[in-house]
Amino acid sequence: MADKEYDIIIVGSGAGGGMATYQLANAGLTVALVEAGGYYDPAADEQRTQLRNPWESPRRGASTRRRPFGDYNACIGGWDLDGEPYTQKGDTEFMWWRGRMLGGRTNHWGRISLRFGPLDFKRRDIDGLGENWPIGYEDVKPYYDKVDKLIGVFGSNEGLYNDPDGFFLPAPKPRLHELYYIDGARKLNVPVYPARKSMLTKRINDERGVCYYCGQCSRACSIHADFSSSTALIYPALRGGRVDLYTNSMVREVITDARGKATGVSYINKEDKKEYALKGRIVVLAASACSSARILLNSKSAHHVNGLGNSSGHVGRYLHDSTGASRAAFLPELMNRDIYNEDGVGGMHVYTPWWLENAALDFPRGYHLEIGGGMGMPSYGFGFAANQYNEYLDKRVGGYGNGLRDDIRRFYGARLSIACRGESVPQFDNYCELDPTVVDEWGIPVLRFNYQWTDYEINQAKHMQDSMEALLEASGGILLGDKPGAERNYGLAKPGEIIHEVGTTRMGLNPKTSVTNEFGQLHDANNVFVVDAGTFVSQADKNPTWTILALSWRASDYIVEQMKQQNI
Amino acid sequence: MSEPSETKHPIDRRDVLKALMLAPVSGAMLASTGCAVVSESNKQPITWTRLPTQYSYARTDVEKQRDAELFAETFFREHELVTIAVLCDIILPSDHENGGALAAGLPDFVEFMAKDREQHKLPLRGGIAWIDNYSLENFGSRFVEADIEQQLAICDAIAYPDVQDEALQPGIAFFSLMRNMTLTGYYTTELGFRDLGYVGNTPNIWDGVPDAVLARHGKSYDAQWLAKCVDQSRRNITAEWDDEMNLIT
Numbered sequence: 001m002a003d004k005e006y007d008i009i010i011v012g013s014g015a016g017g018g019m020a021t022y023q024l025a026n027a028g029l030t031v032a033l034v035e036a037g038g039y040y041d042p043a044a045d046e047q048r049t050q051l052r053n054p055w056e057s058p059r060r061g062a063s064t065r066r067r068p069f070g071d072y073n074a075c076i077g078g079w080d081l082d083g084e085p086y087t088q089k090g091d092t093e094f095m096w097w098r099g100r101m102l103g104g105r106t107n108h109w110g111r112i113s114l115r116f117g118p119l120d121f122k123r124r125d126i127d128g129l130g131e132n133w134p135i136g137y138e139d140v141k142p143y144y145d146k147v148d149k150l151i152g153v154f155g156s157n158e159g160l161y162n163d164p165d166g167f168f169l170p171a172p173k174p175r176l177h178e179l180y181y182i183d184g185a186r187k188l189n190v191p192v193y194p195a196r197k198s199m200l201t202k203r204i205n206d207e208r209g210v211c212y213y214c215g216q217c218s219r220a221c222s223i224h225a226d227f228s229s230s231t232a233l234i235y236p237a238l239r240g241g242r243v244d245l246y247t248n249s250m251v252r253e254v255i256t257d258a259r260g261k262a263t264g265v266s267y268i269n270k271e272d273k274k275e276y277a278l279k280g281r282i283v284v285l286a287a288s289a290c291s292s293a294r295i296l297l298n299s300k301s302a303h304h305v306n307g308l309g310n311s312s313g314h315v316g317r318y319l320h321d322s323t324g325a326s327r328a329a330f331l332p333e334l335m336n337r338d339i340y341n342e343d344g345v346g347g348m349h350v351y352t353p354w355w356l357e358n359a360a361l362d363f364p365r366g367y368h369l370e371i372g373g374g375m376g377m378p379s380y381g382f383g384f385a386a387n388q389y390n391e392y393l394d395k396r397v398g399g400y401g402n403g404l405r406d407d408i409r410r411f412y413g414a415r416l417s418i419a420c421r422g423e424s425v426p427q428f429d430n431y432c433e434l435d436p437t438v439v440d441e442w443g444i445p446v447l448r449f450n451y452q453w454t455d456y457e458i459n460q461a462k463h464m465q466d467s468m469e470a471l472l473e474a475s476g477g478i479l480l481g482d483k484p485g486a487e488r489n490y491g492l493a494k495p496g497e498i499i500h501e502v503g504t505t506r507m508g509l510n511p512k513t514s515v516t517n518e519f520g521q522l523h524d525a526n527n528v529f530v531v532d533a534g535t536f537v538s539q540a541d542k543n544p545t546w547t548i549l550a551l552s553w554r555a556s557d558y559i560v561e562q563m564k565q566q567n568i
Numbered sequence: 569m570s571e572p573s574e575t576k577h578p579i580d581r582r583d584v585l586k587a588l589m590l591a592p593v594s595g596a597m598l599a600s601t602g603c604a605v606v607s608e609s610n611k612q613p614i615t616w617t618r619l620p621t622q623y624s625y626a627r628t629d630v631e632k633q634r635d636a637e638l639f640a641e642t643f644f645r646e647h648e649l650v651t652i653a654v655l656c657d658i659i660l661p662s663d664h665e666n667g668g669a670l671a672a673g674l675p676d677f678v679e680f681m682a683k684d685r686e687q688h689k690l691p692l693r694g695g696i697a698w699i700d701n702y703s704l705e706n707f708g709s710r711f712v713e714a715d716i717e718q719q720l721a722i723c724d725a726i727a728y729p730d731v732q733d734e735a736l737q738p739g740i741a742f743f744s745l746m747r748n749m750t751l752t753g754y755y756t757t758e759l760g761f762r763d764l765g766y767v768g769n770t771p772n773i774w775d776g777v778p779d780a781v782l783a784r785h786g787k788s789y790d791a792q793w794l795a796k797c798v799d800q801s802r803r804n805i806t807a808e809w810d811d812e813m814n815l816i817t
Contacts, residue, residue, distance in 0.1 A: 049625060053769065054756035054757075055758065056623065058620075058635060062681070064634075066630065168815070170798035170815065171797050172798060173774070173775065173777070173794070173798075174789070174793070176777045179782075179785075202806075203803065203804050203807065204806065205806065212771035212772065212773070214770070215768070338778070338780070339765045342768070343774065377768050378764065379756060382752050383748065383751030383752045384748040397728070397729055397730065398727050398730070398743075400658055400659045400727050402663075404659070404747070408751065408755065408764060412764060
């Protein structure tokens, strides 16, 4: 296949790469899909972690360096990869997550699928910070609509201006702890709605199953009832016969000709450790915001001396992640629960979107609330501090003997937690760049991060903590742990920890201050596109995946159109 | 502090052993976690269910290799492992219809986790040495060779984190770690599932909190919210919408 010239080479098989593969292959184009990890299908029993009992793992589901979210999490990847380091500038503590599997991170995410709203594309108009997107909600809406129908997302139409309605599947009913939260939120006039997540609560086609409520989406679904790029996009695309899949293939750079146009990519086959090249008319980068930036920066040539697409010096700039903070409470009313199966879908059934858009606050941008709790399956960590809530019952904490069994049952499922996910303000000075000296195990220069939160994010985290306390208490909870104060940035997660990093190849009208146009097409090379979250001008207080999918579809339509017109 | 030494006061643990032998070990337990064997320390045999050393559950090659290396390594000396067994047995005793820590194979689990999580190694090893020192000082023998009343007296001293005695803090920290390991190691087995009454982790249809539970908690689903929720009798009918985003199937 080495001599074959593909119409399209797509680097990365996550949300952006999967959608581009599906759309471009269905448009009749030949596609090489290049993935740095291995083949993955949760329907194959040898790759199944779903529905396993804790004792099937010697560590009972405990996390490891290679499975940061637990031994049964579907992730193959993480913040700390063998042979693939990254470095930090100064006291930066950026955490860079990378997936290394077909489908990438879409195999093990929370499936929270929120459209950006009209305000999210024009934040500069509202607060004067950062930059507006070159497009608005009306440009993306038709694609959100199509993504909803193609992939499936449950939710509810609430008529909220900045949390737009969609073509939703019906929502799962709230669990008991979520009913406590609903009542608590309503007491405080905080809105609460059914969550919006891409699990199939109802059939959408004959290829994918319907959710059977094991609550284990993070383990990847063997009946393909939740969305991952591989299950919903790549397998169907592969069946069409126009896609060649290259797994365990680590792209080094985009190859360009004397005129600066891309002619293909070079990659290392991780199995034989040798270097290969693929030829293509168009290169589509979907390796994730930072990985695509890294590939561009490593694609230096006489024509692109600072790296491909980097005449503006903006590749890697404006890197930003969602903000995050969390808190938990003990709910005495949930002691001694009746035990029944309430696994439901993976994660929350209800959520609170940002509700203070027009309030006077000392930070510019919002956040949403994710609700946690319930009678989960015991795994490593279950039973730690088994009777710590005794302190609220005038009983002694600690001890030994069969009485501990009663403690375990008394407090099982008596916990309510909230996690906040918010919007940060993109900064020119938060960036990734090539480390001048460090390379990975294939000799490819690695990324070095420079990232500091600003008062915008820190003040927002302070507000998150106040909100969570008020809501947990209004729900009948006794707050657990200490409230983090200024000395801990109010519990603000480290940058990269929320794994919503975006912005490194942002889109814009001005080639001097942006890397791509509104379709992810490089200003500097018209046959190279970026369809991951690198093109985001600002990451809303939403999760990025649904927007990655919509924008990748939109870019794919543009590519097909431009090829027809022979512009590229 | 007296020097740790070979025991000069062997204690008859026959009563304890009798209780261990009577521990119910179900067929299901044997099938999932292997058969019981005897380990010995200072002529004081204590038995526990051995856990498998081979697992098969969607590991990458590097993960398989790491787990094989962990199983090939022996961390605890026999005396340490037996001390762990005795402590686990005190924390979750065997005289229970759902079995205790030993039937759930706790010593093997603690051994594996100590190797898997490096940060546990020193606190466990050091904690065992601390409890032996404490036992020698107070009763003239190491912990496992003390009689059961003496062992329980030691546990009473270190089982409660609210105790302020500075000299006991290392023991309290160790006992808390042992309690955590014992409970997590037990409740992640079939015995623990049965003890808890856990019923999840199986395909099912979630259709809301049972009515009796709602009533008990004074909660209800309001009609407006329910209208947004899935009608499970129509879950297999392919979704279609009108142009106004209304689901019509």
